[in-house]
Amino acid sequence: MMEFLTQCRGIVGDAYVLDAPADMAPFLTDWRGRFTGKALAVLRPGSVEQVAALVRACAEHRVALVPQGGNTGLVLGSVPDASGAQVVLSLVRLNSIRQVDPVNRTMTVDAGCILQQIQEAAAAEGCLFPLSLAAEGSCTIGGNLSTNAGGTAVLRYGNTRELCLGLEVVTPQGEIWSGLRGLRKDNTGYDLRDLFIGAEGTLGIITGAVLKLYPQPKASITALAALPSPADALQLLVLMQDHCGSSLTGFELMSRYCLALVAEQFPQLPKPFAEPHPQYVLLELSSSESEQHAVGLLEHAIGAALERGVINDAVVATSVAQSAGLWQLREHIPLAQAKAGKNIKHDISLPVSRIADFIAVTGPRLETAFPGCQLVCFGHLGDGNLHYNVAPPVGISNEDFLDNQDKVNRVVHDSVVSFGGSISAEHGIGALKRGELAHYKSAVELNMMRAIKAALDPLGIMNPGKIL
Ligand SMILES: Cc1cc2nc3c(=O)[nH]c(=O)nc-3n(C[C@H](O)[C@H](O)[C@H](O)COP(=O)(O)OP(=O)(O)OC[C@H]3O[C@@H](n4cnc5c(N)ncnc54)[C@H](O)[C@@H]3O)c2cc1C
Numbered sequence: 001m002m003e004f005l006t007q008c009r010g011i012v013g014d015a016y017v018l019d020a021p022a023d024m025a026p027f028l029t030d031w032r033g034r035f036t037g038k039a040l041a042v043l044r045p046g047s048v049e050q051v052a053a054l055v056r057a058c059a060e061h062r063v064a065l066v067p068q069g070g071n072t073g074l075v076l077g078s079v080p081d082a083s084g085a086q087v088v089l090s091l092v093r094l095n096s097i098r099q100v101d102p103v104n105r106t107m108t109v110d111a112g113c114i115l116q117q118i119q120e121a122a123a124a125e126g127c128l129f130p131l132s133l134a135a136e137g138s139c140t141i142g143g144n145l146s147t148n149a150g151g152t153a154v155l156r157y158g159n160t161r162e163l164c165l166g167l168e169v170v171t172p173q174g175e176i177w178s179g180l181r182g183l184r185k186d187n188t189g190y191d192l193r194d195l196f197i198g199a200e201g202t203l204g205i206i207t208g209a210v211l212k213l214y215p216q217p218k219a220s221i222t223a224l225a226a227l228p229s230p231a232d233a234l235q236l237l238v239l240m241q242d243h244c245g246s247s248l249t250g251f252e253l254m255s256r257y258c259l260a261l262v263a264e265q266f267p268q269l270p271k272p273f274a275e276p277h278p279q280y281v282l283l284e285l286s287s288s289e290s291e292q293h294a295v296g297l298l299e300h301a302i303g304a305a306l307e308r309g310v311i312n313d314a315v316v317a318t319s320v321a322q323s324a325g326l327w328q329l330r331e332h333i334p335l336a337q338a339k340a341g342k343n344i345k346h347d348i349s350l351p352v353s354r355i356a357d358f359i360a361v362t363g364p365r366l367e368t369a370f371p372g373c374q375l376v377c378f379g380h381l382g383d384g385n386l387h388y389n390v391a392p393p394v395g396i397s398n399e400d401f402l403d404n405q406d407k408v409n410r411v412v413h414d415s416v417v418s419f420g421g422s423i424s425a426e427h428g429i430g431a432l433k434r435g436e437l438a439h440y441k442s443a444v445e446l447n448m449m450r451a452i453k454a455a456l457d458p459l460g461i462m463n464p465g466k467i468l
Pocket of ligand 1: 031066067068069070071072073074077078091111132133134135138139140141142143144145146147148149150151152200201202204205206207426427430463466
């Protein structure tokens with residue numbers, strides 16, 4: 001392996017091949033601190049050509065590599081295994097905005113650009129890059145594409161897949177495929193771009209991308225509605241979509257337990273209602289006309305919902321600061337959970353129409369199997385995506401309860417699948433959910449996935465042990 005490392009040093013320079021344990025440490029542990037792998041080295045290329053040369057060296061020496069962006073992934077996809085035989089290939093030095101084309105409404109970027117950097121570069125041109133998630137100050141667009149990240153604006157703009165027109169990829173053979181086409185129509189055979197998006201680094205390394213830009217909305221207005229049940233939240237969603245169409249840009253469900261947890265852990269945050277309600281929905285409307293237009297639309301729709309008895313009460317933010325305060329309640333749910341202790345997390349999706357039935361059925365199933373367990377259920381209801389987390393009963397330690405992870409997963413995921421849902425909505429599979437994927441996907445689907453992997457990466461050097 002000395003020869004391999006010498007070759008790598010020749011490609012990127014000594015400073016960018018890290019093999020001292022202290023230098024490698026920040027790259028080896030996942031974001032939530034659940035797993036620390038070992039690596040032969042961490043490679044930090046500074047150009048696409050260097051990435052390609054490093055991959056050729058890996059192929060020659062049969063060294064497996066783990067592509068890594070911001071290392072904010074939540075499914076153990078971006079960290080190496082425990083063998084010490086893999087290398088981490090960090091993309092963060094590839095961080096240039098290559099071009100902005102405001103007329104084509106596209107931006108061409110390096111894969112290691114931080115999401116926030118891309119949002120800011122778009123805004124500087126008067127445009128919007130709508131992908132937005134709580135990790136945006138640390139995650140990279142290459143990681144967003146490789147996990148097909150979702151976030152808070154999917155309802156209006158779609159997942160990362162829908163925000164990408166073209167890719168540049170280094171193949172497992174170390175060739176550079178330049179598919180950086182800014183075309184909205186391009187039917188010229190198999191869509192290779194779509195293969196690499198969501199592949200979690202198992203088929204190749206994304207080094208660049210052409211992203212879609214949108215006009216900046218003139219105003220965004222937020223409201224918090226209090227409701228009796230998830231079924232009412234679905235009725236509210238339909239009503240809002242009928243009244244507001246594509247102006248509805250956010251629709252987030254939060255249970256009473258979630259907001260109680262936030263109030264307990266972060267007492268300084270606003271408490272919009274005097275009395276608690278069973279469910280809450282955070283709504284966001286964006287207008288390309290004016291703030292007045294957005295407020296008018298929102299008040300009209302909320303009025304109709306109150307009149308029909310779909311909601312109990314609502315608070316409409318009248319300023320940007322108030323809007324931010326309402327969003328903070330939603331964003332602090334994961335933080336409040338983390339402060340309260342570890343729990344068993346599920347990132348699931350369902351047909352939107354079946355979410356209320358899923359919630360009604362799954363809670364009692366869990367209660368039967370784990371009496372007293374507590375559900376932290378919230379998520380992007382408009383996209384059919386729930387974060388359905390299970391915390392221990394009072395009196396049982398969080399650590400002890402984690403021993404039940406497999407059994408809890410089985411109850412939740414069996415229920416998800418029985419409602420036609422998916423066991424991973426936006427975080428991916430990584431190493432964490434590989435067993436669950438094998439359990440639930442059909443042999444036909446798994447075999448097609450394996451065939452694609454074998455065709456593109458016959459040596460199996462691209463992030464082995466992830467997904468498949
Ligand atoms: C606080 C917090 C909030 C989050 N919120 C959301 C959310 O709302 N929605 C959501 O979808 N996710 C969310 N995530 C998960 C995570 O941020 C996203 O998955 C993000 O897209 C990962 O980007 P990254 O650069 O950190 O990728 P990494 O974690 O470094 O890598 C993720 C995967 O992509 C691969 N990869 C990385 N870069 C490349 C590349 N250039 N080429 C090929 N493969 C590559 C890695 O091997 C790994 O399998 C959140 C995470 C945190 C910590």
